[in-house]
Amino acid sequence: MFVVETENLTRIYGSGEAQVVALDHVTMQVEVGEFVAVMGPSGCGKSTLLHLIGGLDRPTEGSVRINGQDLSVLDDDKLTDLRRQRIGFIFQFFNLIPTLTALDNTALPLMLGGAKPAEAQARALEWLEKLEVADRRTHRPDALSGGQRQRVAIARALVTEPDLILADEPTGNLDSRAADEFTGLLRDIVDRWGRS
Secondary structure, three states, X not given: OEEEXXXXXXXXXXXXXHOEEEEEEEEEEEEOOOOOOOOOOOOOOHHHHHHHHOOOOOOOEEEEEEOOEEHHHOOHHHHHHXXXXXXXXXXXXXXXXXXXXXXXXXXXXXXXXXXOHHHHHHHHHHHHHHOOOHHXXXXXXXXXXXXXXXXXXXXXXXXXXXXXXXXXXXOOOOOHHHHHHHHHHHHHHHHHHOOO
C-alpha cells in the first residue's frame, strides 16, 4: 500500500511570459513506512511538491492520493480534516505560536480537532516526553533553544498520530549538529513509530 501517490503532478504559476513551471509531471509513490528525501537547489520545486502532497495547494494538472484518497475530489472541509488527521507538517521556521507554551502548541492540533483539553494535553505531554522536551512544557517558544523548538514542532506534528510526516527544509534553520540530530529524529519517527 502506498501512503502517497502522485501522477503527472504539475504546478504552473502565472501565464504568458510570466509563466513559471514549478513542477513538471512528477509521478512518484511512497510506501507505508518509507523515508524519502527530496533534494535539489533553491527554486527547483521541492516546497511546491510538499504543498501539493499536503493539500496546501492544488495542482494545475495531475493528481495526488493519500492512502488511496484522491485529494482533487475533496472539498475544503474534507481536505482540512484529512490534513489534520493524516498528515503532520514540520516547517523550517517551526511555526510555533509565540504566546502558547510548548505543551499548548503541541496540543493545538488535537484541540482544533475537537478533543477535550485534558485529553489533548495528556497526549501532547506523551509526545513531549518521547521527544525529551517534557521538562520544557511550560516554556514559550522564545524561551526554548532552536533544537528544543524543533522537537516541540515534531511533537505537534505527531500528536494526531498521522500516517505521513511532511518536513519542508526542516534543518535549514539549524546548525550542523542540531541538523544531524534532527535527521536522526526523523529516522526514529519512521523506524520506531511507523510513520512515512
